[in-house]
Amino acid sequence: MTGGPIICVTPNVALDRTLVVPDFAIGHISRIDRGVAVPGGKGLNTMRAVQILGGDALSMGLMGGNTGRMVATMVEEAGYRAVWTWFEGETRTCTIIATADGRSTVINESGRIQPQDWTALVDDICRVAVREAAYAVCVCGSLPTGAPDHAPADLVEKLRQTDVSVWVDTSKRALDNAIGAGPYAIKVNRDEIAAVMNIAADNCSELISAAKSLLARGIGLVVISLAEDGALLVSADLVAKATPPLIQPLDPVASGDCLHAGIVESLARGEDHLEALRRGVAAGTVNALYAGGGRFTFAHFQEILRRTTVEVLPN
Ligand SMILES: Nc1ncnc2c1ncn2[C@@H]1O[C@H](COP(=O)(O)OP(=O)(O)OP(=O)(O)O)[C@@H](O)[C@H]1O
Ligand SMILES: [Mg+2]
Numbered sequence: 001m002t003g004g005p006i007i008c009v010t011p012n013v014a015l016d017r018t019l020v021v022p023d024f025a026i027g028h029i030s031r032i033d034r035g036v037a038v039p040g041g042k043g044l045n046t047m048r049a050v051q052i053l054g055g056d057a058l059s060m061g062l063m064g065g066n067t068g069r070m071v072a073t074m075v076e077e078a079g080y081r082a083v084w085t086w087f088e089g090e091t092r093t094c095t096i097i098a099t100a101d102g103r104s105t106v107i108n109e110s111g112r113i114q115p116q117d118w119t120a121l122v123d124d125i126c127r128v129a130v131r132e133a134a135y136a137v138c139v140c141g142s143l144p145t146g147a148p149d150h151a152p153a154d155l156v157e158k159l160r161q162t163d164v165s166v167w168v169d170t171s172k173r174a175l176d177n178a179i180g181a182g183p184y185a186i187k188v189n190r191d192e193i194a195a196v197m198n199i200a201a202d203n204c205s206e207l208i209s210a211a212k213s214l215l216a217r218g219i220g221l222v223v224i225s226l227a228e229d230g231a232l233l234v235s236a237d238l239v240a241k242a243t244p245p246l247i248q249p250l251d252p253v254a255s256g257d258c259l260h261a262g263i264v265e266s267l268a269r270g271e272d273h274l275e276a277l278r279r280g281v282a283a284g285t286v287n288a289l290y291a292g293g294g295r296f297t298f299a300h301f302q303e304i305l306r307r308t309t310v311e312v313l314p315n
Contacts, residue, residue: 003133003268004132004133005058006050006056006057006138006264006268007057007059007129007136008047008057008060008138008140008261009137010042010060010140011061011118011139011140011142011143011151012041012061012110012142012143013041013061013062013091013111015038015039015040015091015092016096017035017093017094017095018035018036018096018098019034019035020032020033020035021098024099024105038292040094041140042169042254042257043059043060043140043141044059044075044293044294045293046140046294047080047261048080048295049257049265049283049287049293050261050265053261053262053265053298054265054298055261055265055269057081058081058082058083058128058132059080059081060082060084061085061121062091062113062118062121063084063087063091064086064087064088064090065089066090067092068084068090068091071091085124087114087117089112089117092108092110092144093109094107094109095107110144110145113147114146115146115147115148117146119148121155122151122155125137125159126155129159130162133163134164135164135165136164136165136167136184136267137159137164137165137166138169138260138264139155139156139166139167139168139170139178140257142170143170149177151174151177152181153177154181156168156178157181165184166184167183169186169256169257171188171192171196175192176196179219180217182219183219184219185221185222187225187256188223189225190202190207190226193211193222193224194207197210197213207224207232208239212234215235221234221235222235223259223260223277223280227252228244228246228247230242230244231284232313233263233273233277235273238274239314240273240274240311240312241277241310241311242277242278242280242281243281243309243310244285245307245308248289249289250289250290251288251290251291251292252287252288253293254287254293254294255284256284258284261283262276263280265279266279266280274310274312275310278310282301282304282305285304286300
């Protein structure tokens with residue numbers, strides 16, 4: 001293992017545009033009360049959380065057009081390191097319409113690339129990972145429409161020829177593909193692993209058995225997040241569960257990304273799997289107390305960490 005940055009890859013970056021429209025009605029002209037646009041994407045959430053926790057993160061992903069330039073500028077102005085792979089096309093915009101009743105309507109563009117754009121991203125990630133002696137590459141979130149069928153397995157396979165460990169946090173076919181290529185670790189929530197392994201999401205022992213069958217297929221570490229119940233970590237010699245304190249969540253979206261960040265950042269600083277799991281769960285939980293992904297404070301993380309417990313389960 002190497003001691004360089006944690007590369008957080010967002011294959012499908014977005015500009016997340018939230019419009020606060022109290023009197024929104026379909027077919028009418030609405031006056032916008034407030035609007036805010038921020039860089040969106042799971043790798044960006046993970047990257048921000050790694051930085052808050054004191055780690056060294058580098059963002060990578062595909063960017064296109066004027067929207068891509070705007071998002072890249074926002075990331076740069078916020079002081080984060082990033083290396084983008086530019087494609088002919090436009091970075092997607094995801095629109096969230098917040099109405100007075102407290103509900104949100106979300107309209108997500110899917111993002112569209114050509115197969116060669118994906119190949120360029122894979123080449124860039126491998127080059128940068130070796131150049132930077134990266135500690136890990138974390139592949140976070142969905143793939144854009146147009147990514148080849150063998151993605152992201154091709155990225156996992158290529159990175160396996162290097163010294164860099166690969167973590168995958170995705171779902172559905174992309175997760176299935178990645179599993180087949182044997183990444184070092186996967187981070188899934190219980191619904192994601194249940195869907196891919198065809199098991200019940202609410203049965204802990206079934207989740208652990210499914211994780212063990214993934215170990216038998218060449219994966220080193222499986223982390224399964226359980227929302228307010230914490231998370232499980234399963235490796236060849238350890239089955240463990242971390243439990244967070246009871247909280248009143250404000251916005252748990254992206255808590256999985258922060259759990260992912262917490263575990264990888266902890267391992268990068270040389271801590272063991274048990275402590276990494278505890279830190280990951282504390283990071284996911286503190287994130288749920290803030291609006292947006294990876295926007296918590298380090299002091300608040302430490303306070304939640306003190307109240308997060310971890311136990312070894314029978315293996
Ligand atoms: N309601 C909650 N109370 C306490 N902690 C929570 C809550 N929701 C999430 N968490 C914390 O965040 C971690 C990840 O949560 P979850 O299982 O919801 O991830 P996820 O579904 O992958 O989320 P996302 O994909 O939106 O990032 C949990 O392991 C836990 O530590
Ligand atoms: Mg998730």
